[in-house]
Amino acid sequence: MSHKEDFTMDNAELELAKLRAAPITPKIRLQIPPQDMPAQDPAARRSNMEEVALGYTPAQAMLEAERCLQCKNAPCISGCPVRIDIPGFIGKIKEGDFLGASKIIKKTNLLPSICGRVCPQETQCQAPCTVGKALGGVEKAVQIGRLERFVADYERAQGAMEMPHVAPPTGRKVAIVGAGPAGLTCAVDVRREGHEVTIFEAFHKPGGVMVYGIPEFRLPKVLVQSEAEVLECMGVDFELNFLVGRTRPLRALMSEDGYDAVFIGTGAGLPKFMNIPGENYVGVFSANEYLTRANLLKAYMRGMAGTPIYPSRRVAVLGGGNVAMDSARMALRLGAEEVRVLYRRTREEMPARAEEVAHAMEEGIIFDFLKSPTRVLGDDRGRVAALEVLSYELGEPDESGRRRPVPIRGSEQIIPFDTVIVAIGNESNPLISHTTPELQVDKHGHILVDEKQKTSIERVYAGGDIVLGAATVILAMGEGRRAAQAINEILQ
């Protein structure tokens, strides 16, 4: 733990006392600086798997809460995909009623300890925040995500986790395919109404990307596990190691096994590669493979885990999103000497959460902006030896509004690497659609749904990354919730 933590803690208590000595005007509120979240020292954390961000202390949370202006129109709410009553819960924090704050959040968000940690707040709830706008920068907005995390962690630490109420049995059965955030959320909302719920999951642990992709140091797995336990306590049944489409056809769940409705939340599990020469050399991995080995199969616990991980010294990570940040930081923790992120555009265009980029930089990850590889070079044993890299400059904006990177002719250079991790995104896994031809998908393989998340098959709903393409945890949850509503309606 860093010295920084003690420093801010003392500071926050003093500041809070000072502040509350007199009536607080909006002007004063705007003068309170955004509270930093204590974090493990970068030098220490780059070689351990423990969580990087340590969370606010109660005093820090209350001080941060004082920054909120309690806007009447609350623009922040419209930035949150599940419409949490943000001023409402922040108001409770101000009063020191943390459990009350939690109650408000849980009305619309079942997994606050997770969302508080992984939501891209700077493009969601914090983007329209009045405080950020007034101070001229989204980074100065009220730190809604950090507050949400604080409240959720506080509730857990008190052992005060509340189980959602379950209505008496209705005799109806619902199958959920995939135990990612979309499936878990849908399961809770359907189960509440008293319907029987079974979740079918291909892996041996529930959580989806939250357990196999997002690393321990960013989202401790006990959090996901304890959410799954809440579902179990509610009477949700988990069938793990069950691949719908192979272990059992989707259709048979309804026609033979008696499920009245199905929700498909199978995620976007199909890794994209660069399609450049040399990509099959030993030492080139998809981020999915690298992270699954490291997270789900615990390859970082050498000696204990049966699953090996490639020993790397110089690692190139291709991409600029959360997946790229996670891969780079994981490689560092697994002992790499130098990790470089190669991204075709610049820092401004990076889709990763701002906090992850900042943390990665602090840890010593090197960023090569405006660069993209054209070729992987191998040695005589077929192992990665280097990348041929082309430099780019930013040209005219493209259809996404971002300036298009244009290659600079003749700028190729050879950079030595022994490992390449491709983190340029995922497409949708075609297994279910291939084994269920009547299920309509678009040209990218995303399942087509209507405004109620219903697919082309009666009583079959879908949501999350399999519909949206690679999106976010909270959007997946929002879709799971909307589907649950529709399912509950038809089962009434």
Add this chain to the structure above:
Amino acid sequence: MHGTHRIVSKTQLSEEVFRIEVEAPLVARERKAGQFVIVMYDEEYSERIPLTIADADPVRGTVTLIFQTVGASTHKLALKNPGDEIVLLGPLGNPTHIERFGWAVCVGGGIGLAPLYPIAKAMKEAGNRVTVISGARTKDLLIMQKELVAIADEHIVVTDDGSFGRKALVTEPLKELCMQSPPPDIVVTIGPPIMMKFCAETTRPFGVKTLASLNTIMLDGTGMCGGCRVAIGDQTKFVCVDGPEFDAHLVDWNGMMMRLGTYKEIEKEAHDRCHLEMQIAKLEAHAADKESAK
């Protein structure tokens, strides 16, 4: 939470080869020849081990797996006993395309004879004339012989050291069969990659359609990681979802063999450690026996 499956029986077929029968009614019902499962010996630390479904009994609801203890993970699996629970996911991969081709030659090497059996059987059931070529380093490693003999119209056995059958590599009789007229209508080969590669080279000049079942490194087995990828002609394919069988004449064998060696050094270390641990356990058990005998 459910998801583990009980081992109902275990037989040691040779020093290195084990057969286990696992309760998995849904898998037993859905599976077809050529498909495989992924097993884990526990839910926390196990590697994910792909194994072909060697046989299945839909009535009893069991699948049979036959595996060779080549490294640490297969050794740990071999330590499991009837009554123990293991993780099992499947059936994975595409079933073998079975039709009435006419004359089918099925070539298996070593442990590959286990996954070859269900395919040869299905070929026979589809009305083909089936010739089986069984190959192994030595007599003790020839497995599934009774089963294969029972379904084959002809059965040719070769060993590297001549301890049983002909002293030859499987490619020798395969070539002789290809020289007959008419030649075989289809060849299916399963075994070590090097053997499959040479089978492909043997049939290529004769233009005999040849399928190989690839045993790449795998992780999820569902198309999510891309670790099992291999070049087939000018395309990259994922063996777990696009295969495991491919046109042997299009497989980039050298690339595949290189990728199989990705973790060789680490695995050797794990294997050695595993052997050492088992050795120590044996010694301790021996010492304890002596102690109690006193």
